[in-house]
Structures are given as structure tokens and as C-alpha cells.
Amino acid sequence: MVNVAIDGVIQKAEQNELLVDLINRTGTPLPHVCYHPQLGPVQTCDTCMVEVGGKLVRACATKVADGMAISTRSTKTKAAQVEAFDRILCNHMLYCTVCDNNNGNCTVHNTTKLLAIEHQTIPFRPKPYEVDSTNPFYRYDPDQCILCGRCVEACQNVEVNETLSINWEDPNPRVLWDGGSTIGESSCVSCGHCVTVCPCNALMEKTMLRHAGFFTGLRKSTLNGMIDIVKGIEPETGYGAILQVSEAEEAMREHRIRKTKTVCTYCGVGCSFDVWTKDRHILKIVPEYGPANGISTCVKGKFGWGHINSEDRLTTPLIREAGKFRAATWDEALNLVARRLSEMKAKSGPDSLAFISSSKCTNEESYLMQKLARAVIGTNNIDNCSRYCQSPATAGLFRTVGYGGDSGSIPDMEKADLVLIIGSNTAESHPVIATRVKSSHKLNGQKLIVSDLRENEMARRADLFLHPKPGTDLVWLSAISRYLLDNGLAHMKFLDQWVNGLEAYRKSLEPFTLDFASRITSLPEETLRKVAHTIAEAENMCILWAMGVTQHSQGSDTSTAISNLLLITGNYMRPGTGAYPLRGHNNVQGASDHGAMPNMLPGYQSVDDAEVRKRFEAGWKVKLPSTKGLDNHQMVEAIHQGKLKAMYLFGEEMSLVDSNANYVGDAFAKLDFFVVQDIFFSNTCRYADVVLPGAPSLEKEGTFTSTERRIQRLYEVLEPLEGCRPDWKIVLDIANRLGANWHYQHPSEVMDEIASLTPMFAGVNYGRLEGYKSLQWPVAADGTDQPLLYTKSFAFPDGKARLFPVSVIPASDQPDANFDLHLNNGRLLEHFHEGNLTYRTGGIREKVPDTFVEVSPELAEERGIQSGTWVQLVSRYGQVRVRALVTDRVQGRELYMPMNSVESPVNRLTSSHTDPVTNTPAFKETSVHLNVLPEVGEGPLPRVNSRFGHPTPQQGVEVERKWKRPDYATPGNGLVQLQTK
Ligand code: SF4
Numbered sequence: 014m015v016n017v018a019i020d021g022v023i024q025k026a027e028q029n030e031l032l033v034d035l036i037n038r039t040g041t042p043l044p045h046v047c048y049h050p051q052l053g054p055v056q057t058c059d060t061c062m063v064e065v066g067g068k069l070v071r072a073c074a075t076k077v078a079d080g081m082a083i084s085t086r087s088t089k090t091k092a093a094q095v096e097a098f099d100r101i102l103c104n105h106m107l108y109c110t111v112c113d114n115n116n117g118n119c120t121v122h123n124t125t126k127l128l129a130i131e132h133q134t135i136p137f138r139p140k141p142y143e144v145d146s147t148n149p150f151y152r153y154d155p156d157q158c159i160l161c162g163r164c165v166e167a168c169q170n171v172e173v174n175e176t177l178s179i180n181w182e183d184p185n186p187r188v189l190w191d192g193g194s195t196i197g198e199s200s201c202v203s204c205g206h207c208v209t210v211c212p213c214n215a216l217m218e219k220t221m222l223r224h225a226g227f228f229t230g231l232r233k234s235t236l237n238g239m240i241d242i243v244k245g246i247e248p249e250t251g252y253g254a255i256l257q258v259s260e261a262e263e264a265m266r267e268h269r270i271r272k273t274k275t276v277c278t279y280c281g282v283g284c285s286f287d288v289w290t291k292d293r294h295i296l297k298i299v300p301e302y303g304p305a306n307g308i309s310t311c312v313k314g315k316f317g318w319g320h321i322n323s324e325d326r327l328t329t330p331l332i333r334e335a336g337k338f339r340a341a342t343w344d345e346a347l348n349l350v351a352r353r354l355s356e357m358k359a360k361s362g363p364d365s366l367a368f369i370s371s372s373k374c375t376n377e378e379s380y381l382m383q384k385l386a387r388a389v390i391g392t393n394n395i396d397n398c399s400r401y402c403q404s405p406a407t408a409g410l411f412r413t414v415g416y417g418g419d420s421g422s423i424p425d426m427e428k429a430d431l432v433l434i435i436g437s438n439t440a441e442s443h444p445v446i447a448t449r450v451k452s453s454h455k456l457n458g459q460k461l462i463v464s465d466l467r468e469n470e471m472a473r474r475a476d477l478f479l480h481p482k483p484g485t486d487l488v489w490l491s492a493i494s495r496y497l498l499d500n501g502l503a504h505m506k507f508l509d510q511w512v513n514g515l516e517a518y519r520k521s522l523e524p525f526t527l528d529f530a531s532r533i534t535s536l537p538e539e540t541l542r543k544v545a546h547t548i549a550e551a552e553n554m555c556i557l558w559a560m561g562v563t564q565h566s567q568g569s570d571t572s573t574a575i576s577n578l579l580l581i582t583g584n585y586m587r588p589g590t591g592a593y594p595l596r597g598h599n600n601v602q603g604a605s606d607h608g609a610m611p612n613m614l615p616g617y618q619s620v621d622d623a624e625v626r627k628r629f630e631a632g633w634k635v636k637l638p639s640t641k642g643l644d645n646h647q648m649v650e651a652i653h654q655g656k657l658k659a660m661y662l663f664g665e666e667m668s669l670v671d672s673n674a675n676y677v678g679d680a681f682a683k684l685d686f687f688v689v690q691d692i693f694f695s696n697t698c699r700y701a702d703v704v705l706p707g708a709p710s711l712e713k714e715g716t717f718t719s720t721e722r723r724i725q726r727l728y729e730v731l732e733p734l735e736g737c738r739p740d741w742k743i744v745l746d747i748a749n750r751l752g753a754n755w756h757y758q759h760p761s762e763v764m765d766e767i768a769s770l771t772p773m774f775a776g777v778n779y780g781r782l783e784g785y786k787s788l789q790w791p792v793a794a795d796g797t798d799q800p801l802l803y804t805k806s807f808a809f810p811d812g813k814a815r816l817f818p819v820s821v822i823p824a825s826d827q828p829d830a831n832f833d834l835h836l837n838n839g840r841l842l843e844h845f846h847e848g849n850l851t852y853r854t855g856g857i858r859e860k861v862p863d864t865f866v867e868v869s870p871e872l873a874e875e876r877g878i879q880s881g882t883w884v885q886l887v888s889r890y891g892q893v894r895v896r897a898l899v900t901d902r903v904q905g906r907e908l909y910m911p912m913n914s915v916e917s918p919v920n921r922l923t924s925s926h927t928d929p930v931t932n933t934p935a936f937k938e939t940s941v942h943l944n945v946l947p948e949v950g951e952g953p954l955p956r957v958n959s960r961f962g963h964p965t966p967q968q969g970v971e972v973e974r975k976w977k978r979p980d981y982a983t984p985g986n987g988l989v990q991l992q993t994k
């Protein structure tokens with residue numbers, strides 16, 4: 014800490030912190046238009062000037078030093094600030110009263126007021142450009158753009174999509190997309206970073222326009238007339254009086270615009286943000302304080318909320334009668350569910366019933382669902398869809414380090430010197446995590462190695478891209494481990510101190526020579542050596558992986574091999590290191606954490622541990638079943654075998670997302686009684702006997718747990734749509750009709766019960782999670798959480814990690830003469846999973862209307878395929894008809910199909926083969942035959958898809974180019990460029 018004087022008052026400051034941060038912290042008013050704490054100094058506006066030692070400097074670009082004397086209000090300072098702001102205002106027409114951005118947080122408005130500007134010295138000068146409304150989600154108005162460059166900085170260096178720039182050399186600079194494209198046809202991925210940080214109304218969400226203000230919905234001609242009147246009186250009244258009117262209008266908005274915090278409903282990154290609503294209309298999503306994301310979102314979190322008010326929401330229970338569904342009352346439907354479940358339990362025993370909880374629903378809802386199964390029905394037949402993706406990663410980590418979760422947090426991924434990504438299309442499946450890696454790679458010299466079948470965005474950015482043969486990651490990972498051990502490159506000190514099982518592990522690596530690995534994986538030995546040395550040289554390494562690893566018949570073993578590699582290189586127990594299996598759904602981590610698993614009670618406490626059962630039996634006042642139940646894969650088999658007769662499933666589109674979908678659908682058709690709870694009439698509902706309308710995340714309270722084990726609260730943004738009920742209340746109603754006598758009034762009471770029974774969550778309560786507060790489990794009773802796991806020991810009784818030997822088994826579904834192509838599958842940025850939610854947002858549908866199959870240019874030429882050619886894909890299990898997209902993202906005889914389709918789901922092609930450890934289907938091991946059909950349609954991706962754009966990477970906003978303009982002069986006298994970027 015150092016001492017500085019601000020306007021004569023001594024203040025404590027941190028050496029090297031930015032002056033602007035210090036001045037803001039002390040509450041001293043200081044104009045600053047382009048500075049945003051999450052962007053750092055942009056230095057385009059010059060409004061933050063202060064005097065230091067008699068010289069004018071930008072407060073946003075000057076670091077604190079001991080003994081500094083800072084004046085924020087000397088005559089020279091004020092003159093420079095006003096002059097700088099005058100130059101800003103000539104780019105912006107002030108019409109606050111009729112502006113949708115007049116919500117108290119407009120930087121231009123607030124700075125006008127702060128500087129008491131009454132008149133513009135430099136008159137407003139319109140720019141010779143049209144408003145660009147070609148993006149479905151936001152529009153750019155050049156006439157309102159003050160050229161602060163925040164958007165450029167956010168796009169270039171936070172999101173790192175590198176779409177935006179400013180043509181500083183042009184007589185009329187403006188923000189450019191891809192150097193001059195329309196927004197719609199640019200590389201813009203609609204993540205919304207630029208809109209979020211824009212300090213005025215130049216970039217605005219279309220959902221705000223004409224909706225936010227009391228007068229903004231007026232006809233354009235009327236609005237223009239009002240703007241003219243305001244401008245007409247300005248010379249006489251000055252801005253002060255005009256701003257007062259707009260502030261009165263702004264105050265009126267306070268009463269009708271609600272701002273409610275929620276957590277994203279899509280992927281496992283766990284972005285949180287405020288949702289602004291006017292009645293049921295969603296005005297905008299405002300990310301700012303989220304511990305995982307700050308200002309960041311992807312298109313889904315920022316704009317993908319069309320499902321909330323979609324006209325086809327289910328709003329009444331449905332009962333199947335004589336093969337048709339009819340509307341029913343809640344009492345009728347719930348009574349029927351309770352009666353049928355009781356009858357079947359009485360007739361065929363509790364284990365003839367099964368329960369599927371939802372990884373999209375809250376922790377409290379998963380907890381209640383498993384409690385219903387265990388404590389009310391008496392079966393452990395409960396599971397969730399983590400089995401389809403993440404169970405193998407969890408198993409690999411349980412084997413080696415003790416906890417089945419990410420070993421650190423997102424900042425660790427940012428800090429690492431080396432990030433190794435295996436089988437994860439991070440930029441599309443976990444976009445906000447990808448931004449942190451892209452940014453560290455671009456700006457901080459982080460190294461990036463990517464192993465994948467497709468040359469996805471992260472692969473294109475990587476220092477080294479590995480394309481091994483499908484399903485061979487275990488081999489090259491183990492060969493690298495052996496090479497490091499053989500060549501004295503392993504971290505022996507760490508191994509000695511912290512790891513058991515080295516000798517057995519070393520022996521298990523005998524087959525994994527570089528030569529063997531090269532033959533199996535097709536990666537050259539030289540490349541493997543390079544990877545090994547890069548890993549050995551990195552001080553800190555994180556490994557990120559996802560479904561490209563886990564959805565194989567060796568998913569658990571490959572995850573284990575990853576953790577083994579981290580252990581032998583000592584990459585645990587420190588910031589910037591560790592294992593990061595990226596969780597797919599928003600609450601897939603939480604669903605398993607809270608006991609929606611056939612072998613585990615909440616907190617990964619085994620059902621066959623008598624002590625654990627005793628604790629839950631005392632808490633729940635029932636006798637609990639002690640044998641492991643069926644997982645969701647086994648449930649399907651048991652239905653086919655006639656052993657399982659009834660199922661209650663909520664928030665899962667299991668008939669499309671489970672592997673071998675035809676087989677799963679056939680099983681559902683055999684159930685005697687099937688209850689499906691969802692917000693839409695999903696494909697799975699088609700097999701139901703009773704359909705119950707649940708509520709989406711915005712219509713309920715609860716908590717989600719993200720990939721970094723972060724528990725966060727979501728608040729009720731909107732009341733449940735009439736006829737729908739929050740899922741926890743439905744489970745409660747069913748349980749009570751079955752005699753449970755549960756009395757929860759609010760999810761917080763459920764969480765209190767969880768904490769009382771589960772050591773891992775001992776200190777979790779809603780008070781500690783209020784607002785944007787969060788906790789990363791395990792949470793001790795005093796509320797201490799663990800952003801970084803294993804700081805003192807590993808989670809085994811002796812505190813030591815365990816190397817776990819693995820060996821190779823061949824992939825389950827290999828190409829042959831009849832099925833000659835390998836089919837890979839995964840997510841797309843724009844859609845989530847099968848697309849039940851995201852297809853209900855028009856703008857997303859416009860960008861990606863359908864699924865497709867990616868075909869390599871080589872194969873396309875060989876088969877006479879072009880983008881838009883219809884093809885039939887036939888596997889050993891089913892067939893689908895889709896359009897081809899020819900792209901060099903895939904190579905040779907490897908195809909890729911995104912999962913976003915209800916009509917042609919890729920899982921009609923996938924098999925029932927599984928990873929033997931977890932029963933996770935080997936979704937990624939599918940061989941197909943391709944028939945070229947005669948029809949050729951439009952390419953499956955429209956021209957307005959970002960993949961056709963041409964980004965313009967540069968180092969942020971490049972303000973130096975502005976400073977070089979002949980008409981630029983630093984405002985005030987004697988400005989010194991103390992710090993430039
Ligand atoms: S990608 Fe598009 S939405 Fe995202 S910051 Fe860049 S220009 Fe804005």
C-alpha cells in the first residue's frame with residue numbers, strides 16, 4: 014500500500030492500481046466514458062483527465078505511485094475534461110427523454126450531468142451511414158456512436174471473436190464489422206459483449222427498442238417531432254432543464270422495469286446476469302457481476318429466451334385416453350399419477366418404477382426427485398443425463414484424486430501457461446470459458462494444444478493441433494506419460510510427496526511406446542515428443558476435456574489417463590493447474606451432486622454405506638433401499654425385458670438425447686405408465702400417459718451448480734405462466750399424494766435439509782448465496798468454500814492421489830465395408846443440445862435453421878456432394894436424412910453432425926454400446942454408410958451465419974491510430990502520454 018493525495022486528501026492505495034479505480038473507490042466524482050473495469054484502459058475518450066504533478070494525464074491509463082498528488086478538479090483538469098467530452102457529444106444526439114437507454118445507467122447522459130454541460134460547443138454532426146439492423150438481436154446506430162471503442166475492445170480482447178474495429182483513418186470513423194460488412198453477414202457470433210458494454214444507445218438489444226421508455230414506442234414521425242422540439246429549446250434552456258425532464262421519465266421507468274438476477278439455463282459455464290422485464294416482455298439480459306462471467310455471455314444466454322413466452326408452452330396437464338391426449342385439471346392429473354404409481358408399486362414392487370431427474374432443473378428439484386424415489390417409493394432407480402456425458406470424467410477423477418469435479422476455477426484456466434483441450438469444442442459448447450482461454454492465448458502468451466477430430470475454432474487458434482484417429486486419446490496420453498517418466502521429465506518431487514501407485518502405473522505404461530502410439534493414433538512420433546516437451550516445460554498446465562473423450566467406450570479410462578498425466582507432471586494443487594471436465598448442461602453437475610444417481614445419495618454418499626443410510630433414514634424418517642438401482646441405460650434394457658413398468662421423468666428429452674434413440678423410443682412405448690414433465694410437448698411426451706407442465710428457469714427459485722462446482726441462486730424473474738407449476742412443487746404434490754407429508758414452503762428449506770445431511774454442502778444456505786454471491790463446493794459448516802481443490806491434500810484417507818493404470822480396448826463400432834465412414838457429433842454454438850429451447854428464439858433459427866452433416870472437401874469430391882445436397886446416413890441402428898455442408902473443419906472419411914434436430918436426431922444412428930465403468934453410451938463411436946440423394950437444396954447454413962464471416966483480428970481498439978489523425982490534439986495543455994498500450 015502507498016499514500017497518495019487526491020484533491021489534497023491523503024488516501025491509501027495499492028501500488029500500481031489504476032488511478033481511475035482509486036478515484037472511483039474514494040467516491041470522488043470523475044468523468045470517464047471509455048473506461049470499463051472489465052475492459053481496462055481503452056484511452057479513446059480523454060474525459061478522465063486529472064492533474065498529477067502539474068501535468069495532465071489520463072486517470073484510466075496511469076498507475077498509482079507513492080506520494081502522487083492528484084487533482085481531479087483544478088481549472089486545467091476541468092477544462093480538459095469538458096473539451097474532451099465536447100468532442101464526444103458531437104457524435105451523439107442527446108434525446109434522452111425519448112431514448113430506450115434512459116435508464117439511469119447511460120454514461121453519456123450521466124457525464125453530461127456530471128460536467129454540467131449546458132450547450133455543445135461542437136455541434137452534433139451526423140455520420141454518413143445508415144442504421145444497421147441486419148443482426149436479429151441488436152442494431153447499431155452510427156449517429157449515436159461516440160467512438161469510445163469499448164465494443165471493439167470487448168469483441169477483440171474479451172470475447173476474442175475479432176469482428177469489430179474502428180476505421181480511425183477515415184474522415185468519418187465508425188465501428189466496422191469484419192472491416193465493412195453488414196452485421197448480419199459478418200463473423201459476429203451475437204455474443205452481445207459489445208452491446209453490453211456500449212455506454213449509450215448506439216448498440217442496443219432489439220428487445221429494448223420501443224419497449225423500455227414511456228414515449229419510445231411512439232411512431233417514428235412523432236418521435237422525430239419530439240426530438241426536434243427538444244433540440245429547438247436547447248439553445249434557450251440548456252441541457253440541464255432537458256435532462257431533468259428525462260430524469261423524471263427515467264424515474265417512472267423504475268416502477269415498471271424489474272431487474273432480477275438469474276443463472277443461465279443452457280450450458281455448464283454458469284453465467285449469471287440480471288434479466289430486465291416489463292410485464293412478461295424480456296427487455297434485455299445484463300451481465301455484469303456474475304462470478305463466472307462478468308460482462309460475458311454467448312448468444313444463448315444473452316438472446317436465447319424465446320422459449321419463455323413461446324405460444325406452444327404447455328399450460329395444462331394432459332392425460333392420454335384412448336390413444337389421444339386430453340386436457341386435465343391439476344388435481345385430476347396428480348391424483349392419477351399418485352394412484353397409478355401406488356398401484357404399480359403394490360403390484361410389482363418399488364423396483365418396477367424408475368425416476369429420471371433433470372440436469373436443466375435446480376439442485377433442490379433433483380434432491381426432491383431422488384427423495385421421492387428413495388424415501389417415498391423405496392427404489393434407487395434414479396438417474397440423470399450426466400450419464401450421457403460426464404460420468405466417465407467423474408469416474409476418472411474419483412479414481413485418481415478423490416472428488417468428481419473440476420479441480421479449480423475459470424481463473425485457473427486463464428492463469429495456466431499451457432492449456433490442453435481434448436475432445437471439447439470449447440468455443441461452441443462452453444463459449445464463455447473459451448473466451449478466457451482465447452484471451453490468455455492472444456494477450457498473455459498462454460500456450461494452447463488442442464486434440465480433436467475437427468479443426469474447430471480452438472484448434473485453429475492452437476499452437477499445436479493434434480488430430481488423432483477417433484477414440485485413441487488414451488493411447489497418446491499414456492505414451493506421453495511414459496515418455497516423460499522415461500526421460501526424467503516427470504515431477505518426481507510431487508510424485509514422491511503426493512502420489513501413490515507409481516510403480517504399478519509405470520509398469521502399466523510398458524506398451525505405450527511412442528512408436529506404438531504413433532501407429533495407433535496416426536500422430537507422428539515427432540509431434541508426440543513436441544507435446545511431451547511442451548508439457549514438461551510449462552510451469553502450470555490445465556487440461557480441459559468434454560464429450561469427445563467421455564462418450565467413448567473407454568471414456569472413463571481416458572479421463573483417468575488425463576488425470577494420471579496431470580499427476581506425473583505435478584499439475585494439481587496450485588493455481589493455474591488441474592483437471593477440467595467441462596459440464597454440458599447448466600446443472601448436470603448439481604443433479605449428480607444432489608443424489609440423482611442410482612448408487613449415490615446426495616453428496617456422493619454411497620447407498621450401500623450403512624452409516625450414510627442411517628443418517629438419511631433418521632432425517633427422512635423412513636427405511637431406505639440399500640442396493641444400487643438402475644442407471645438410465647439399464648432402465649431402457651429393463652423396460653425391454655419387462656422388469657421396469659413405470660417411469661416418472663422430468664426436464665429430459667430422453668427419447669432424442671439417449672443413444673440408439675429408436676431403441677429408447679421402443680422401450681418407452683412398452684411402459685405401462687409414463688409421466689413426463691416438461692415445458693413443451695417434447696418428443697418424449699409422445700410416449701407419455703400423463704404430461705405435466707413444469708416451469709422454465711426464469712419462473713422459479715432455486716440453485717444451479719456450474720462446471721466449476723459453483724452453486725448460484727436463481728430468482729423468480731416472472732411468475733409461472735398460468736397453468737404451469739415450478740417442478741419442485743409438482744414433485745412435492747406427487748410425494749404428498751403418496752403420503753410423504755412434506756412441508757417445504759420454499760426451495761431454501763430444501764437446501765437447509767440438504768446441508769444438514771450432506772457434509773459436502775454443510776455450509777450452504779440461501780443467505781450465503783444471496784444475489785451474486787456463490788459458493789464452490791465442498792463448503793464447510795462455517796461457509797468456507799474451495800475455489801481450488803486439493804490445496805492441502807487429495808480427497809483420499811491418506812491425503813495422497815492415486816495413479817490408476819489403464820489399458821487399451823478397441824472402439825465398439827468400427828467402420829467396415831458396409832459402414833465405411835466415421836460419424837462424430839456434438840453441439841453448435843447457437844443451439845443447445847436437441848434445440849427444444851433454442852429453436853423457439855427466432856433469431857437463432859434464422860442463423861441456424863436446421864441440422865446438417867459436415868463432409869470433408871475430399872469426400873465431397875469423391876461422392877459428388879456439395880453444400881445443400883441431401884444425403885441419407887445409415888448406421889447399424891437407424892437412418893436419418895440431412896443436408897450436407899462441405900467444410901474443411903472435418904477431414905477425409907470423418908463426418909460430423911450437430912445434435913440440434915428433433916426431426917433427424919443424430920441419436921437415431923448411435924448405438925447402445927457403453928463405457929463399461931459408467932454405462933455412458935459410446936455416442937462418438939458410430940460408423941455409417943452415406944447415400945447421396947438426388948435432391949440438392951440450399952446450403953444448410955444461411956449466408957447470415959457467422960461461420961461465413963471474415964474476422965479482422967487486431968490488438969484491441971488501437972487508439973494510437975486515432976492519436977495519429979491530423980485533426981487529433983490532446984485536450985488541455987501539456988497532456989503527457991504517460992502510459993500507452
Ligand atoms: S461477436 Fe458480435 S456480438 Fe460479440 S462482441 Fe463481437 S460484434 Fe459484438
Ligand code: SF4
Nearest residue numbers: 158159161162164211
Ligand atoms: S458502438 Fe461501440 S464505439 Fe460506439 S458508443 Fe457503443 S461501444 Fe462506443
Ligand code: SF4
Nearest residue numbers: 277279280284311314
Ligand atoms: S450458454 Fe453457457 S456460455 Fe452461454 S451464456 Fe449460458 S452459461 Fe454462459
Ligand code: FES
Nearest residue numbers: 047058059061073
Ligand atoms: S476513460 Fe476514456 S480515456 Fe480514460
